[in-house]
Amino acid sequence: MLQLIDIGANLTHDSFDDDRDDVIERAASAGVARLIVTGASVTGSVQAVALAGSYPGRLFSTAGVHPHHAQTLDEHSIAALRSLLAADSVVAVGECGLDFFRDFAPRDAQERAFGSQLALAAEVGKPVFLHQRDAHAQFVDILAPFRDRLTGGVAHCFTGGARELRDYLDLDLYIGITGWVCDERRGDALRSALPQIPLNRLLIETDAPYLLPRDLVEKPRNRRNEPAFLPHVLERIAAHMNEPIEAIAQATTDNAERLFALARAPAP
Secondary structure (H helix, E strand, O other): OOOEEEEEEOOOOHHHOOOHHHHHHHHHHOOEEEEEEOOOOHHHHHHHHHHHHHOOOOEEEEEOOOHHHHHHOOHHHHHHHHHHHOOOOEEEEEEEEEEOOOOOOOHHHHHHHHHHHHHHHHHHOOOEEEEEEOOHHHHHHHHHHHHHHOOOEEEOOOOOOHHHHHHHHHOOOEEEEOHHHHOOOOOHHHHHHHHHOOHHHEEEOOOOOOOOOOOOOOOOOOOOOOHHHHHHHHHHHHHHHOOOHHHHHHHHHHHHHHHHOOOOOOOO
């Protein structure tokens, strides 16, 4: 039985309201033993922490403010996040970063919020869960001066190619791969870059309920992604990296335990 870790699942999303416990159990039955629930706002982070508390040792969470909500981040928000990050079940700061594709918040507000959360991560000694879309150069410029003060970080939902990958590896980041790798329309650059990711830098995630793998043979009627589909993503990554599935599974679990300071799971 696989013992995978889904490092990014938005399990507080309202699409899970009717069957959240069932989703978590389906994941466990599929070999996804542990999940990290993403916090994308102060309120969402509070909800993520509460959910993780309902499944001790199985669910963990992040706490942060997504760039879409950058304008909401003020000194009171930072104080609230600092309090949440004191919990052992909260393993990273974020989701934080820059999103110049949607531009739901002004870019200067995004940059300020990103820097503030990097400073918070350096203060509390927890890694960062990073978001970047259409803002690569600015993202690297803001992140690089903080890197030596951070305990680590992951480029969540990496969709770029070789150049972006090289920059992130130079910053000693982990690389989170989702079902984007299964997208025949948009995933070419990512699939080409996959073999260049060192096994000790690779992480896997679903970003559920988003990014349902397009090549699933039997897709759910509601088109909702969920953590139980992580083994499918694992299989596609292994194929494109020309590595055994078991090697990718072991490496990504080891990497998640290392980055997020999770206790090593007992042997099945």
